[in-house]
Structure formats: C-alpha cells, structure tokens
Amino acid sequence: MTKPKHILLIIGGGIAAYKASELIRLIKKAGMTVRCVLTESGAQFVTPMTLAALSENEVHTTLWSLKDETEMGHIQLSREADLVVVCPATANLLAKMAGGIADDLATTLLLATDTQVMAVPAMNVRMWDHAATRRNISQLKNDGIIIMPPEEGDMACGEFGSGRLPEPEAVMTEIASLLGSPFLPVSGLPQSELGPNPLEGQPAFAPDQHRPLHGKHVLITAGPTREPIDPVRYIANRSSGRQGFAIAAAAAEAGAQVTLVAGPVHLATPAGVMRVDVETALEMEAAVEAALPANVAIMVAAVADWRADNRAEQKIKKKGEAPAPLKLTENPDILAGLAKHDRRPDLLIGFAAETEKIAEHARTKLAKKGCDWIVANDVSGDVMGGADNSVHIVTAEGNEIWERLPKPEVARRLVQKIIEEIS
Template identity: 50%
Template sequence: MLNGKTILLIVGGGIAAFKSLDLMRRLRDEGARVVPVLTKAAEEFVTPLSVSALAAEKVHRDLFDLTSEAEMGHIELSRAADLVVVSPATADLLAKMANGLANDLASTLLLATDKRVLVAPSMNVRMWHHPAVQRNVEILKSDGVMFIGPEEGVMACGEFGLGRLSETPDIIGAIRSALTDGPLVGKQVLVTSGPTHEPIDPVRYIANRSSGAQGAAIASALRDLGADVIFITGPAEVPPPTGVHVVQVQTARDMKEAVDAALPVDVAVFAAAVADWRMATPTTSKIKKKNGAMPDLKFTENPDILAAVSQLKKNRPQLVIGFAAETDDVIENATSKRDRKGCDWIVANDVRPETGIMGGSENAVTLISKDNADVWPRMDKTQVATKLAQRIAKAVTS
C-alpha cells in the first residue's frame, strides 16, 4: 500500500494519456495522494476537469501561474512529493529531461526536483527505436531516472512493436518498488531464471519444462524489499517482472556471459534451469531423415555457472543460492550438489511429473544450508519467493 505517499504525476501528450485517469484512481485506492500536472499536449487527450475529479486535487498546468509563482510554486511542487512519475512519457519529454530544458511547467519541475523520477514511455515503435530517443534514454538511466516499459504490442497507429505504455498495475508495482525502504535497499542482486535453448539445427533445440515462474517471482520479491535486481532470463513462458533490469538470453553460454558481465553483486540466485549439455557442433541446415537411420548427435557439457560463481576467489557474492530440481532422493542429491558446487544454499524441489511443480503455479521446497535442511510446506510460488527473499534479507543484513 502507498498510504501517506504523495505522487507528483506528470501527464505527457499522447494517446496513452487517457490511461493516466485509471492510474490516478488506483493510486488513490492504495492510499496515495496524487498531484497532477498536465502538459499542453496532454490537454488534447484528457481534460483538466476529469483529471481534477479523479485526483481530487488542483490540476497544475501553467508555469506562470502568478498566485503560485509569488511563492515559487514550481519549486515547492517539485520538492513536496515522495516520487515524481511521468506517464505517459513522450519522446519530447524524454528529450527535454535528457538535455536539461525547462520551457514549461512539466520540464521545469523535472529539472528542479530533488526526488527520484520514474518514467513510463509511450510512443510509436519507430520513434522509440530512433537513435536520438535511445541516446536520451541512456543519458536518463545514467542520471538515475527509473524506467518502466515500454511494452510490445499493437499501437494506436496500427503498427506493432515496442512503444506501448505499460499496464497500470505494472506502473503501480514500479512505484511501490521506487518508494520501498526495505532491508535490501542498496544491495545488488542477480537472479537467473527460465530454461535455456540449446540449438541442434536451425529448427530444433534442447530444453526443459521450466516456465520461469519461480525465478520471476523471486526477482519481484527481492525488488519489493528494495534490492536493485539484475534479472537474466532464458526464453521463459512467464514475462519478466517490472522494476528490474532485464537481460534476455537463449543458451547456457549466453547466460554465462551475462552473469559474468553483471558481477560483482551482493547476492546471486541461480533459479534458471540451465541445460547441462549442448550440441558440440550445431548444424547450419535442418537435419534430414536418412532411410530411418538415427542422426549422429554429439554432445558436450555446458559451462557450470553456479559452480563458477560459487568458487570465485575475487568478487564472490556474499550469498550464492542454487536450485536443485530432483526426481529421486531429493534432499540427499541436493545436499551433494551444494557441497559439490560450493554455493551457500540450495533450494531443492521434487519435480516428478505427478507433483505438477515443473511448470505449475505451486512449489514445495527444502532450503538446504551448511548445517540445516529446512522443509517448507507446499505453497504458491509467489509465497515461496517472498519467504526466500526474507531469508536472504536476514542473511545479508544481520
């Protein structure tokens, strides 16, 4: 909940501006105070009256409001909020922010604020991919501005691609994360998730049944405790969570490179179901049947990411956690894996088909450490993630 929090909401001019009305309503439902600011362009899509009614606040529109400016109102507005949110953030607003322009109320507030800023971009797909926009995005990220979206989908103009405004619940989730004062604030956490796909030929690959749901839930739970989360995911069924830095990969070697690039971190959680083997030499053409004969497939081992990070001599995370999906002798095999890999904890689960855990919505895990095997009851994967995140927070902050 956002009880007692004040959000300065800057609404940019774009077709997605109408979604700001729902955002205001839902933020107020969570106990937040929403102070709205409309750009001139935004008034072409939503009216000040509708915004004022849903926010239950005065709508701020003009930099040269003499009543307010007698008391330096634009400075007060920019400092009084707990968080500044720009939704939708147009290409024009991003450009003004990146280049320090202040020629209207919205851009002046963004330049004058001493609070964190979260932007939710929305624009045409070709605009989003334009080099100028991407340069501005990189500048803003380096300045500490937080981003949520954009998402992929059909645009109002009929084109398809990145540029859609994130959904309201996702924006609210990012707002909660930005306002979190949890035990993991200042900690950087790496989470791997999902399967890897190891190509056999251009149309076939080796994989497993992992949906990525548990890894995504863990990343969300750690984010909600204030952690800065780097989420490295294979081609999972479950979409990555919002409010985290997402790195998408395909193969185990891709994942290894992404993990190496992310280090050093304070905590590493290896929830990904990485393929143990890959084709020694994937073919560049589709393998054809030859009179019923089986193809000659030669395999080689993939890199052991968990072991490599666990056994680092330099820049080893304070806490390294692996996962063990087992079908037999779960605790014994997982304990052996923890000793063999050198990680601190192993989260073990029974993935026999009859459990429905692999790819399902629930999990039943045993948390294995050096001195203990803590058996948890079967519960929703979100609950497992919350409990694990709390254990992590206690371990690295005590």
Template identity: 50%
Template sequence: MLANKHILLIIGGGIAAFKSLDLIRRLREQGAHVTPVITQAGTAFVTPLSVSALSATKVYQDLFDLTDEAEMGHIELSRAADLIVVAPATADLMAKMAGGQADDLATTLLLATDKRVLIVPSMNVRMWTHPATQRNLKTLKQDGILIVGPDEGDMACGEYGPGRMAEVPDIIAAIDAGLSGGPLKGRHILVTSGPTHEPIDPVRYIANRSSGAQGTEIARALAGLGADVTFVTGPADVPPPQGVNVIKVETAQQMLSAVQNAAHADAAVFAAAVADWHVANAGTSKIKKDKTGLPELHFAENPDILATVSQMTQGRPDLVVGFAAETDDVVANATAKRARKGCDWIVANDVSPETGIMGGSENAVTLITAGGAEEWARMGKDAVAAKLASRIAEAIK
C-alpha cells in the same frame, strides 16, 4: 514510520471486520491518519458510528453520495492516501479487484488509485483454497498488490485451516513495510529464470521441463519487498512479473551475456534451469529426414553461469544463490555443488517425476548454506519465493 501517514482503510464484509476497529486504533496510536470506507456488506459486522468514533473522521460508504462527492470526489479520495489497505479482503472483493470491477465505492477507489494497495485476506478455508480464489490471488500478485496473511487457525464457522485474517501487529508491520518501500528498497537483485533453448536447427531445439514459475515468483516476491529486480528469463511458460526489468534470452550463452551486462547487483538468484550442453554443429537450415540415416549431433558444454558469477574477483554480488534440481541424493549432491561452484546458498529440490515439482505449482526445497541444510515443508511456489525473499532481505540488510 507511520507518523502523519494517510491510510485509506477499506473494510469488507466478513466476520473478521471487527479486527479493523483495533487496526484503526493502533494506527492512530502511531500517528497515522485513517480514512475509512465500508462496503455495504461490511456494515453488517461493524457500524459506521463505531468506525467513525475510532478514526475521528467521516466514514465513506456510497459511491453516488452527492455530499461526499462535493466534499471529496472518489477519484481524489483514491489518490489522497499514502497507502490503501483492504481489511478484511473477502473472496468477493478479491474477485472484483482481479476482474477490474467497479460497482461500488470501494472497488471504484481500488480501480482508480495510483497508490500501493495492501490486502488482508479473510474467508472460509474452502473459499480460500478454491481454484477461483487462487487464480484471483495470482492475478493480484501479478498486478503488484501487496498481501499479508491469511493465517491458519480456528475460524468463526467452526472449521480450521488457512483463511483466518492476519493479526493486527502483522498488518501494522506490513503497512510499515509498504509505506517504506520494503526492506529491500534501494537494493538491486538479479534473478535468472526459465529454461534455455539450445538450437539443433532453426525449428528444433534442446530444452528441459522447467516452466519458469519458481523464478518468476522469486522475482515478484523480491520486487514486493522493494528491490530493483533485473529478471533474465529464458522461454518460460509463465509470463514475467510486473514491475521488474525483463531481459528475454534463448540460449545459455545469451543468458550469460545478459547477466554479465547487468549492473552490479547486491544479490543474485540463479533459478534458471540452464541447459548443460548445446549442439556445436547446429544447422543453419532445417535438417531433413531422409534415407541417409540419423543426423550426427556434436555436443559442447555450455558456460557455467552460477560458477562464473560466484568466482568473480570484482563486482561479485554480496549474496549468490544457486538452485540444484536433483533426482538422487538431493542434499549431498547440492552440498557438493555449493562448494564446487563457490556460491553462498543453494536451494535444492527433488525433481523426480513422482514429485510433480518440475512444471508443477508446488515445491519442496532444502536451503543449503555454510551452516548446514535447512529443510522447508512442501508449499506453493509463491510461498517458497516469499520465504526465500525474506531470508535474502535479512542477509543483505
């Protein structure tokens, strides 16, 4: 897959830059052409001479080098590659990318490119977990940047934790996936997300506490693996991801119609928190508060979107994944739901108020399949999404 592929490798200023030398060697062994760019800070850890010797080509460093600009301008350089890889991607580089800065050759190339970009973060554990870095990471994901790592382990600074640069074989695998379009290339996946709003009158509605964050992360992760994603979302707190077909709805009935109108999907993930009921006698004008007493609201059941799709006799997706937000007997209730609805998998989570999961940034789920229940450790919703997307890719390959 890497034969004759052109990789533009940006080497940032971190101790893990030494791995970039091995990365160049491994890429060239597989037939890739590597064009290296080193930041000024990067030269403190690897020399341009060693990088040039391993890549067998010129090393680019200076944005305003007249010779370099005459031979290959920075705009052309940013677009001549099949993939741009930033390894190591330091906290500083990530911040500049997220903010759209272009104050040196590396950041100018990243801002000017029209090619996919893969970053390999590497930094101290406290820098990685800092809210600013996590905000930048979220922005980069929303911009469609591919990411591999970081790993958890001992660091040169003597600390232990997440922030260690991914190992070279893992980077090679991510590059291969990035160049191929990902394991889900050519696959259509439907994702529902967010709450639904069921009107009481034109200004009031019934809803739930779902933020839509988990569904959004799932859609983003699937798109990152190359899938063509149709994203049907209720009125979520978080913006939809980039690079997907977004269909915005308000009510459960609208969501069902959007799902039914979507083209055949290879897989469907129903992460939306659909309201169970709607107000059958919703007012067409604002219900006034007066002395006649409380208004009488008559409820009716909403359509069961998960069951409807799971039990389709024609055009059913090969894999149907539902979600079960529970507060009691999570695994037992979710297992029963999987059997009752007829879906293939259920992702169950405990949304009791004390967990902070509903509307929070983390999730703790149990994946329930025909083979049983698999409990996952509590992690960020983006990590849950990445793990689920990987499992989906394996299941429908």
C-alpha cells in the same frame, strides 16, 4: 489522522498519455492526492484543463511561470511528493533522465528531487529495443529509478511488440506497492492476458517492513534455455519459470529493484520488475553481465548444460537412415562465473534441480560453484511446471528443509531469509 500519500505525475508526450486521465482517477479513488506536470509534447495529447479537473489541482507546464518560480516552484514540486511517477516515459524523456539533462520543468524537477522516482516507459517497439534505450534503462536502474517495464501488444503505429504502456490499473497496483499500500485489483485486464499472479492469495509484508529491500538490486534468472539444433528443433528442459517469477514478485514487493532474466516462458511480468527475455545460455550469460552490479543474485534458471556445436542453418531432413551423431559443446556455467566475477554480488544463490540425494548433491554443488547458498529442489514429481515445491537451503552453516509448499510461499520465505541475511 494519517496524511494521504501524494503523487507527482509527470506526463510525457506520446499517444499513451491519454491513459494518464484514468490513472489520475485511480490515484484519487485510492485516497491519494496527485499533482500533474505536463510536458510540452504531452500537451499535444491531453489538455491541462482535463488533468486539472480530474486531479483537482493546478497543472504545471512550464519552468518559466513567474509566480511558481518566484517561490522556486520546481524545487517545491520535487520535494513535496511521496512518489514521483513518470507516465508515459517516452524514449526522449528517459534519455534526458539518464543523461541528467534539465531543459524543461519535468526534467529539472527530476534532477532536483530526492524522492523515489518510478518511470513507466511507452514507445514504439523498435525504439524500446534500440541499444540506446537499453543503455539508458540500465543507467536509470543503476541510479535507483524504478522501471515498470512496458507490455507487449498492438501499438498505435500499427506494429506489435514490447512498448505498450501497462493499463492504468497495473500502474496503480505498482504505485500502491511502492508506497506500502495493499495491492489494488487489476480489473481492467482479463486474467487470460495477465497470466497467473505469482503472489495470489499470499499475505503482504507487515506494514513496518514493507520496504526492507528498498535500495537493493536483486538479479534473478528464471525458466529454461533453448539451444537450437536447426531452425525448428532445439535442446531444452521442462522448467516453467514459475518459481523464479514468484521470487521476482516477492523481491519487488519487498522494495527491491529487480532485474529478471527470463528464458522462453509464457508468464506475466510481475509488477515493478524489469524483465529481459532471452533464449539461449549464451544470451542469458550476456544479460546477467549487463545487469551487474547487483546486491543479490538468485540463479533459478535451468540452463542447458550443452548446446549444438554446429547449428544447421536449414532444417535437418530425414533421409531414411540415422543422422550423424549430434555433436555438443558445453555451455558457460553462469553461476560459477558470477562467483569469480570482479563484481560478484554480495549474496549469490544457486538453484539445483535434483531427483535423488538432494542435500548431498546440493552440498557438492555449493563447494564446486563457489556460491553462498544452494536451494535444492526435488524435481522427481511434477515440480517442473507444477504449483508446489520442496526445497533444501544448503549453506556453509548447515541444511534447512522446507517441506512441500506453494511456490509463492517458497518465494516469500526465501526473500525473508535474504532480508535477514543482508540486513
């Protein structure tokens, strides 16, 4: 009989702690066991008695339990779990984790564990956007911590923005994925809020290879960029971001730590993916730089080649005559820059949107950019915004053609090819 998976759930101090009760119920419903560590501040929002009743296990609250520490309880707690989940992970708790501080039971066992740790941040939007938090998140990612990004929405403090704890069903979906179980349905959120699932209807990786990218950092760009002309107008393109988001979902499903740098698109963040939203090419270049190092980089985004040289501070008014010609300046070539970077990813993949001579143009781009592969997609039809894609995988060894496929299937095949390349 297979031993059930065991979760160690660390509950930080924030209003979102109330969702831990529902998460415990879902963990139990999935046939897993769960033991809770409740921080001192977390106990201001939920009680040990509630968590004990739901988990059917003792709740641990202090490093100074004589019985537990006689048996080195914090070491035992940290080692017996198949996955350690910090939910909610407050800004304070994330800062301590990033700094290696161990001043209570939760932070001590986090420092003592060699088990995979997943953190689910929840905090005020200004705290989430603060440079210190972004720095801590980057450090934790580099340390191998899985970060499930917060959602955007109304908050208990009355503000709106990123920082909301994902719904328990979404957190449970990610837990199941990390442990190699099938995804659980996210039933608590309306589909209109979730957006399309990039992997809907697609088979998961086989059980014996469900984590083939575990320990690898995959950096992906997706979507268009917008280059402002004035406060209301911009230069952009028709990229929907769907292919890049599908690749991010497939890479996360394969166990990778995924950073997705996304241009302005209206798509749900795939489970287990760290998303960084940008608008311009310069912002995307900075976000890619901040995400390094990476084992694999997949540059799917359709970055604008040009931007306005002099952005107008006020809306340009129509005066009955043609305005002065728009002066443009060239944007940085993010892909070519990565190819020459001193922290160049081990595998660097570029995308090329073409309308004719697909393979010929892709091979020229491969040589010009200095990357390892070019994935050239034919955008002469409805690909930009459509559900399907037809691609050529161009490498130094040759050209592999994938006829028209759903974008999630293209994503899965590409991730499988990456796994074979770097394994």
